[in-house]
Amino acid sequence: MDECDIExxxxxxxxxxxxxxxxxxTDTRRQVNRLSLSTCVPVYLSTFTRVYLxxxxxxxxxxxxxxxxxxxxxxxxKIFTLTLSSSALTPENLQITNYVxxxxxxxxxxxxxxxxxxxxxxxxLFSRFDFRGKTLLRALTAVPxxxxxxxxxxSFTSLLGSHGLLNTILQSSNSLFPFFPLxxxxxxxxxxxxxxxIFYNTTIIIRIVGAALSNLDPKLEQTARTxxxxxxxxxxxxxxxxxxxxxxxxxxxxxxxxxxxxxxxLLLGNSQLSTLETEIxxxxxxxxxxxxxxxxxxxxxxxxxxxxxxxxxxxxxxPYPVSPRPTPSLKPKSIQQKLFVTIxxxxxxxxxxxxxxxxxxxxxxxxxxxxGQRGDVQYGFTTDYYKELFINRRGSVFYVPPFQxxxxxxxxxxxxxILSLLLGFPAAFALAKPTPLEKILxxxxxxxxxxxxxxxxxxxxxxxxxxxxxxxxxxxxxxLVALPFVIRTLQPAIASIPQRLRQAASSLGASPFEVWKNxxxxxxxxxxxxxxxxxxxxxLGEFGATLLITRPEYPTIPVAIERFLxxxxxxxxxxxxxxxxILMALTTVSILLIxxxxxxxxxDF
Amino acid sequence: MLQLTSITKxxxxxxLLDNISFTVAEGETVCLLGASGSGKSTLLRIIAxxxxxxxxxxxxxxxxxxxxxxxxxxxxxxxxxxxxxxHLNVNDNxxxxxxxxxxxxxxxxQRVASSLELVxxxxxxxxxxxxxxxxxxxxxxxxxxxxxxxxxxxxxxxLGALDRTLREGLLNGLRSILxxxxxxxxxxTHDQEEAFAIADRVMILHNGNIIRAGxxxxxxxxxxxxYVAEFLGLGNVIEGxxxxxxxSGEWKVESSVGEFVVMCKHxxxxxxxxxxxxxxxxxxxxxxxxxSARAERTLSEGEVEDEASRDVSRPEGRxxxxxxxxxxxxxxxxxxxxxxxxxxxxxxxxxxxxIGKKISVRVKIECLG
Numbered sequence: 001m002d003e004c005d006i007e008x009x010x011x012x013x014x015x016x017x018x019x020x021x022x023x024x025x026t027d028t029r030r031q032v033n034r035l036s037l038s039t040c041v042p043v044y045l046s047t048f049t050r051v052y053l054x055x056x057x058x059x060x061x062x063x064x065x066x067x068x069x070x071x072x073x074x075x076x077x078k079i080f081t082l083t084l085s086s087s088a089l090t091p092e093n094l095q096i097t098n099y100v101x102x103x104x105x106x107x108x109x110x111x112x113x114x115x116x117x118x119x120x121x122x123x124x125l126f127s128r129f130d131f132r133g134k135t136l137l138r139a140l141t142a143v144p145x146x147x148x149x150x151x152x153x154x155s156f157t158s159l160l161g162s163h164g165l166l167n168t169i170l171q172s173s174n175s176l177f178p179f180f181p182l183x184x185x186x187x188x189x190x191x192x193x194x195x196x197x198i199f200y201n202t203t204i205i206i207r208i209v210g211a212a213l214s215n216l217d218p219k220l221e222q223t224a225r226t227x228x229x230x231x232x233x234x235x236x237x238x239x240x241x242x243x244x245x246x247x248x249x250x251x252x253x254x255x256x257x258x259x260x261x262x263x264x265x266l267l268l269g270n271s272q273l274s275t276l277e278t279e280i281x282x283x284x285x286x287x288x289x290x291x292x293x294x295x296x297x298x299x300x301x302x303x304x305x306x307x308x309x310x311x312x313x314x315x316x317x318x319p320y321p322v323s324p325r326p327t328p329s330l331k332p333k334s335i336q337q338k339l340f341v342t343i344x345x346x347x348x349x350x351x352x353x354x355x356x357x358x359x360x361x362x363x364x365x366x367x368x369x370x371x372g373q374r375g376d377v378q379y380g381f382t383t384d385y386y387k388e389l390f391i392n393r394r395g396s397v398f399y400v401p402p403f404q405x406x407x408x409x410x411x412x413x414x415x416x417x418i419l420s421l422l423l424g425f426p427a428a429f430a431l432a433k434p435t436p437l438e439k440i441l442x443x444x445x446x447x448x449x450x451x452x453x454x455x456x457x458x459x460x461x462x463x464x465x466x467x468x469x470x471x472x473x474x475x476x477x478x479x480l481v482a483l484p485f486v487i488r489t490l491q492p493a494i495a496s497i498p499q500r501l502r503q504a505a506s507s508l509g510a511s512p513f514e515v516w517k518n519x520x521x522x523x524x525x526x527x528x529x530x531x532x533x534x535x536x537x538x539x540l541g542e543f544g545a546t547l548l549i550t551r552p553e554y555p556t557i558p559v560a561i562e563r564f565l566x567x568x569x570x571x572x573x574x575x576x577x578x579x580x581x582i583l584m585a586l587t588t589v590s591i592l593l594i595x596x597x598x599x600x601x602x603x604d605f
Numbered sequence: 606m607l608q609l610t611s612i613t614k615x616x617x618x619x620x621l622l623d624n625i626s627f628t629v630a631e632g633e634t635v636c637l638l639g640a641s642g643s644g645k646s647t648l649l650r651i652i653a654x655x656x657x658x659x660x661x662x663x664x665x666x667x668x669x670x671x672x673x674x675x676x677x678x679x680x681x682x683x684x685x686x687x688x689x690x691x692h693l694n695v696n697d698n699x700x701x702x703x704x705x706x707x708x709x710x711x712x713x714x715q716r717v718a719s720s721l722e723l724v725x726x727x728x729x730x731x732x733x734x735x736x737x738x739x740x741x742x743x744x745x746x747x748x749x750x751x752x753x754x755x756x757x758x759x760x761x762x763x764l765g766a767l768d769r770t771l772r773e774g775l776l777n778g779l780r781s782i783l784x785x786x787x788x789x790x791x792x793x794t795h796d797q798e799e800a801f802a803i804a805d806r807v808m809i810l811h812n813g814n815i816i817r818a819g820x821x822x823x824x825x826x827x828x829x830x831x832y833v834a835e836f837l838g839l840g841n842v843i844e845g846x847x848x849x850x851x852x853s854g855e856w857k858v859e860s861s862v863g864e865f866v867v868m869c870k871h872x873x874x875x876x877x878x879x880x881x882x883x884x885x886x887x888x889x890x891x892x893x894x895x896x897s898a899r900a901e902r903t904l905s906e907g908e909v910e911d912e913a914s915r916d917v918s919r920p921e922g923r924x925x926x927x928x929x930x931x932x933x934x935x936x937x938x939x940x941x942x943x944x945x946x947x948x949x950x951x952x953x954x955x956x957x958x959x960i961g962k963k964i965s966v967r968v969k970i971e972c973l974g
Contacts, residue, residue, distance in 0.1 A: 217686070222675075222682065223688040224701065225674075226654075226675055226676070226750075227681075227749065227753060228676045228679075229705045230674065237701070241692045242692055
């Protein structure tokens with residue numbers, strides 16, 4: 001009851017009513033305050049306060065929810081009704097669905113297993129051993145995960161594709177050394193997809209399993225050893241069983257990413273290999289079979305949902321307590337350990353550096369005859385591919401000079417930043433002080449994250465097809481993808497501001513707007529910048545939805561790369577490399593900015 | 606049985622263990638006593654083979670263990686936080702070492718049952734180790750170590766995480782098990798009460814050296830150094846200066862709390878600094894307790910009475926030293942009172958004096974060298 005008196009003493013008067021809408025509870029003491037507030041308010045103050053409290057939250061939610069309904073739930077319902085129509089469930093459609101679904105599961109399973117093969121030893125490497133350059137190598141393995149899919153795909157073609165470094169070098173060496181046994185090397189599309197998926201997701205295994213591995217109590221191993229287990233049996237009987245939940249969780253997450261992968265499969269699969277994602281795109285854009293596309297995307301959505309539910313269950317129900325004294329990482333001692341560390345470091349460095357380095361390298365190197373310049377090939381350094389981006393050639397795949405795509409991308413990204421901050425701020429404020437309303441809305445607002453970008457694009461096509469001519473659909477789609485990230489970046493920052501600061505400011509005479517301007521905004525500046533950069537980066541790299549809804553005369557950078565790559569000829573290829581290099585540079589700068597702005601205690605996933 | 610010869614180990618070029626040598630005889634329980642960071646746990650891990658010493662030899666039954674990996678040493682190890690395998694139930698935890706030895710299934714169940722019986726956990730086989738209480742978990746850990754019938758048992762602060770009453774019960778159980786099985790044991794702890802209760806022999810580790818070793822009674826009676834006396838909490842350790850020799854083995858020492866006559870085996874010279882131990886078991890000197898009124902008055906005027914502390918008498922040939930000061934604090938402790946004096950000393954008395962009263966007490970002063 002003392003609590004109540006304090007609350008009332010503090011909260012009487014006008015400023016309280018306005019303030020309560022932005023209450024935060026980050027520590028237990030404030031939790032108590034909040035609790036006592038909700039139980040005491042109806043008793044001591046009039047019920048008016050309670051009503052006001054929830055209406056302020058409803059006001060905050062108005063815009064974000066309206067956006068979600070228009071951009072996500074309404075299109076989703078359209079896709080559902082289209083699926084249930086008779087034109088969707090034809091025998092041919094079902095046959096294609098069956099084939100595509102099987103291949104999707106097959107490639108995702110295989111990719112996941114192969115990622116584990118690389119990821120598990122790497123997790124051991126990073127959590128158990130200390131060696132020079134460890135932080136750098138660890139950061140390097142995380143880079144692909146942050147890069148747009150088109151950049152990763154372009155990187156792999158730049159190294160191992162038919163115009164790739166390896167193949168062109170082999171071909172030119174063939175003319176010099178006629179008896180060289182390997183005259184050409186082109187990676188099989190399926191292998192390329194698998195490699196790119198490993199490249200993408202190894203970091204997930206390293207992070208999740210590595211964390212679990214270093215959280216293991218070293219005494220468990222030591223005890224097992226004194227009880228007579230040699231090191232092999234310590235791993236088999238103690239460490240692996242204890243790691244099983246985290247290995248499973250990490251595998252499910254990797255599977256989910258491989259299952260919904262779009263850019264990698266479209267660009268590296270050479271149109272021969274099709275998963276649910278790419279087939280949605282083919283059916284919707286090339287075959288105009290919208291019912292089948294809808295059917296495929298519903299199957300995709302349900303499968304992804306099932307995997308995420310499984311994952312959440314696994315993560316929330318970890319049976320083993322975490323050790324208070326985690327296992328330290330040590331310098332490799334025995335010969336086997338030194339060998340393991342050296343070989344794996346070399347392997348990882350090669351695997352992660354080569355594709356990323358070969359992309360910019362290839363974009364500045366002429367290795368073959370350009371289209372229309374047969375015969376006279378000048379090998380060596382060139383900036384032609386970049387220069388060519390500014391020229392609007394006849395017979396080019398664009399109606400506009402290709403560099404226009406960079407301009408478009410930046411315009412779209414800026415619009416996405418403004419839109420997602422506009423919608424993200426009120427939602428984050430509401431979520432920072434959860435009421436029962438937020439319990440329902442929180443998972444709802446994260447839903448677009450779990451659905452594939454191609455499906456979001458398909459929803460736009462089906463629902464807002466008549467506005468497809470407008471370039472303004474694109475930032476809306478990008479905002480849908482970026483909004484969860486923006487909210488999740490802003491929310492903890494808002495929650496971290498002590499309510500006392502706001503109360504102190506208002507007791508000193510600041511109006512609610514002045515409180516927001518002078519207290520919240522300066523403190524939130526870093527988080528806002530991080531959220532903005534997040535939105536910007538996501539928009540720059542967004543591929544799936546954009547490819548479906550963008551107009552040919554308004555290409556973005558990823559769309560331009562796709563078009564260049566799908567055209568024959570060295571010049572188109574070179575321009576794709578140049579464009580991808582520009583995108584890689586832009587993204588890298590953005591990632592570094594996010595790292596700079598982000599609160600230090602934020603998690604990675 | 607177990608013999609350590611000149612074990613040395615340093616961390617980041619800082620010496621942690623410096624030339625440690627000792628033996629553990631058959632059926633003997635040796636206690637390694639030391640403050641945290643004294644290297645006692647590291648020494649255990651070295652004996653277990655989990656870490657290797659920079660130099661030195663470890664042998665068991667005359668066989669050098671340098672090339673024996675930990676899983677072939679047959680040494681049981683019990684940790685403070687139990688280190689039970691969370692993915693295995695009680696039965697599988699206790700059976701783990703037996704399965705590693707590829708014993709027959711019926712033999713394993715027999716051994717598990719007898720080990721659990723030894724620690725009073727009969728019928729706990731199918732329980733999950735995560736649902737057990739701290740004391741039960743510790744007993745499972747003990748049963749697991751006992752099940753392999755180890756040649757040596759090692760305990761690393763095994764009762765440190767448990768509360769006092771539980772600790773006493775487990776300590777008694779442990780002592781009777783060690784007596785019954787006659788397994789040689791090394792017990793590491795920082796708690797001197799625990800060490801004295803269980804050990805046949807106590808070794809005190811400080812700055813990487815064993816600075817005192819002996820039976821509990823011997824170490825208690827003759828701590829031999831200021832550190833040991835202070836670490837074991839034997840009483841007040843006072844610094845003093847030798848004033849002169851009275852006769853052979855008897856010295857006059859002056860300190861901040863008074864001048865004393867002490868017996869000492871060592872030879873001292875005048876002006877030498879020595880450490881004295883004033884055991885807190887004391888008798889109140891009636892002459893002084895009755896003069897409290899005068900003392901209070903005197904002290905309220907800020908005078909210092911120091912002639913009384915030179916009051917040295919020798920009834921029945923024993924040296925009697927007296928300390929006189931004002932009572933600063935009195936704490937009730939079951940059958941006695943812990944009385945802290947103004948000069949920093951504390952003594953145990955049967956009756957509680959008033960705080961602020963000036964008293965004189967007879968104390969036993971020993972020379973620590």
